[in-house]
Amino acid sequence: MTETTLKEEKRNQAVLVGLNAHSLPPEDNATETTLEELAALLETAGGECVGTVLQNKDKPDARTFIGEGKVDEVRELAQAVDADLIVFDNEISPAQVRVLTEDIGVQVMDRAGLILDIFAQRARTREGRLQVALAQYKYLLPRLTGMWGHLVRQTASGGKSPIGTRGPGETQLETDRRHIRRKIQKLEEDLQDVRRVRAVQRDRRIKNEVPVVTIVGYTNAGKSTLLNRLTGSAIPANNRLFDTLDTTTRMLEISDTCTVLVSDTVGFIRKLPHHLVEAFKATLEELKYADLLLHVIDASNEEWQSQARVVEKLIRELGAEQTPRIDVFNKCDCFYSDILPSGENIVSISAKTGEGLDRLTAAIGRQLDQGAKKVLLSLPYDRGGLLDMLYREAKVEDVEYGETILVQAVCTPKVLGQVQAYVTAPGP
Known part of the structure; x- marks a missing residue:
């Protein structure tokens, strides 16, 4: 193996650091669980966790965030495990990054910087x-x-920068x-x-009048796998965080009279950087224009309730809290409890095995049924312009030219009102 290959394969060795402070809001604190998630993010970015430090403190230190004594501990650990990167689970200020980098002697970044790096790769x-x-x-x-x-x-040399x-x-x-x-x-x-x-x-x-269904959820909850199962697509769906960044939209036929567009979206996560949410507004604002949200929840994760709260908070921030929603408990084949979640607008499925997808499709149909009907129309040739309208605003299934233009189409009540005089019979 050449030296060049060895260099290419070398991964960042990182120590993960978190602060749990009484003065910080619960969602801003670090815990064993959030540090495990940070380790998974690091793995996704191409790094490797070689140690963790969790500091409990009344309030953050203004200069070093975790306190001078803890900084010494982190520096000693980094030297012992030959780490070349320190990643904080909490958001730290630019000034604190500079101080910590100088005091510890290796590159320091926070969760937001790590997430941005992953997004840049994806x-x-x-x-x-x-x-x-x-x-x-x-x-x-x-x-x-x-x-x-x-x-x-x-x-x-003495605290001052020389002239020049x-x-x-x-x-x-x-x-x-x-x-x-x-x-x-x-x-x-x-x-x-x-x-x-x-x-x-x-x-x-x-x-x-094409209804739009948008899939939302915590990262790695199985959103892309669900879209593939529902629509027969082949979107890459891997078991890693933030595998999907770019919105994908596919057609789904619920029934003979109901066809919808289904969109996948970027996954949410705890402490998602605010400026990242702002930057992705062009994509995420689609949520509030959707006719239905499918909130995919990883039922196999014991933290699913806190993950669901993160998603619900971001849905509110994006102005989509009034959009009708179905909670989709995915990975039910790996559920850790005997009793699966149930109730109105709740469906348990396994996108991997296909279990429960028929129930989910039926639930989508109930939410989005617009009263469309399949009809057979007989259009005079001098009303051929109506055929153009049907192609634009209805689902035309068959056209035959004879004494009149026979059209078989699925029409919404609005379209049906414009062509009612030419309906010869309900469609087969």
Whole structure:
């Protein structure tokens, strides 16, 4: 094996650090569970966890977040296990990142930075890349000062920077800030164009009365596997966090008279960076325009209740709390309890085995049945324009040209009202 290959295979060795403080809101604290999730995120990003440190404290330390004594402990652990990265489960300020990096001697980042790195690896479409780039630049902007600290450290001998090292660094810092602000402005303009295109597509769907079902849920809950099962698609669905970033939409025929569009979305997670949610608004705002949400919950995970609360909170933040919803308990074949969740608008399934999908399809049909009917129409040739309308706004199944134009189509009540005079019989 060559030296080049060895270098390529080397993975970041990381120590994970979390703070559980009484003064922080519960959702901002680190626990054994959130550190396990952070380790899974690190694995997804291509790194390896070689140690964890969980600090319990009344309140965060303003300078180091975890306190000077704990910093010494983290530094000693990092040296002992030869770690080259420290990842904090909590959000830490740019100033704290700079201090901790200097005190520990290796790169320090927080959960938000790690998630951004994963998103950058996963984005495939132009829209996805634009959204990730915007989030990255917004994350980077307040952290630029620390990145220019090397100009001081390279030559400083007594706490002061010698003449000649201050000006250029500051000048370059300001230049970089202006450059990034311009980049952010351009990306926001490009994403406005994306939102306009989505709005046009949305208007077309509304006009054609095609119901939209959007799949939401915690990351790795099985959303892509469910979409594949429902629609016969072959979307990559792997057992890893944030495997899907780019929205995928497929057609699903519920019955002879009900066809819907089903969309997969990016997964949610605890402590999802705010600027990442903002950047992905162009994608995530589709939730509030959906006719039905399928909230996929990993029933095999003992933390499913807290994961469901994370998703419900983000649904509210995105303004989709009034959208009708079905809670889909997935992986029921691996459920850890004897009694599966049940109730109105609750369905237990296994997207992997197909168990319960018939019940889910029936539940979707009950929610979205628009009273469409299959009919046989006899259109005079001088009313041929109605056929064009039917192709746009109904589901045309068969056309025969004889003495009249015989059309078999599935029509919503609105369309049926426009062609009622030409109905010869209900469709077969």
